[in-house]
Amino acid sequence: MPGSIGPEARHDSAPAEAPDPHEAAAIARVQRGEAEAFDLLVRRYMRTGYAVAFRVLGHREDAEDVVQEAFLAALANIGSFDTGRRFGPWFHRIVVTRGLNFRKSRGRRATEALDDAGVASGDPGPAAAAEQDALRTSVAQALGRLPERQRMVVQLFELDGFSGAEIAGMLGISPGTVRWYLHEARQALRGTLAHLQETAR
Amino acid sequence: MNPSHWSLDEDPPRDEALARLLRSADGSAGTRPMDWDRLHDRIAAAAGLPAARPDAGEWWDVVARWRRVAVAxxxxxxxxxxxxxxxTERSDAEVSLTDAAPETAALARVVVAYPDEAVFSSMVQDGRTDALAAWESR
Structure with a gap:
């Protein structure tokens, strides 16, 4: 089942509003000790969990480690989970918390997006490749200049398709603050990257 | 609504132009293929879930998955x-006296030398009289 993360993956796999009855039933089964029912939650949320972890860590293997850790933490604490709530926001919050702790323990910032960008681009030819590299470098540098939360907010909103409220749940801040961060990040990026916007079109 | 517009109360529309730019720097998360089955199996193993089991679904899904094997x-x-x-039927048809146990076959060879009534009398009598010997002495 190879694929990539992005807004489509997020909308396909995570319910947006009320708790899904199948999901609530699966959680109730896990709470009764049927650990195998947890598989439904793993399948449903591993993509979005990975997307969030990657936004926090900027590193593919680290993101896999963290999403795995977050599922184990969720399983260990599922007894206290209220099945009237949605699993997604709770789980994504765990991913963010674990991701921030993980990054602190490793003492590094997100860098792989820039380092790996060339891998996915195929073979566009030397001139086009140089142009692509320059574009990536400019965008990565502009993102790197943003405060950490603004960078995560703009990526989670624009690239991964999460709503302001969902991002607020993950980061433990209000939706209004998320929208403010998003506004600030957009302003900064538009200012820095205005000369590239035509290239991207 | 303009993507530049913002409000504390509602999300702005997505900015597609900005998203395209961000995606161009989003190498490994955005465009590199990801093996979700491998990630799932890894998490399932760590959590002690049944290994690499496809989505279990309902019982009829399981039946449907095993349908071909079951038919074969x-x-x-x-x-x-x-x-x-x-x-078995062919073997039954081929059964004859000669296929029986050796002692039965030997008895059969003796019995066929006497008339049926003598054999019958010999079988129903209590053994104090030898019916076959009596028949021979006639």
Missing amino acids: ASVAAILAAAAMLWQ
């Missing part, structure tokens, strides 16, 4: 049963 196994079982039945 049923056909094989029917053919085997038919072959065994045919073999």
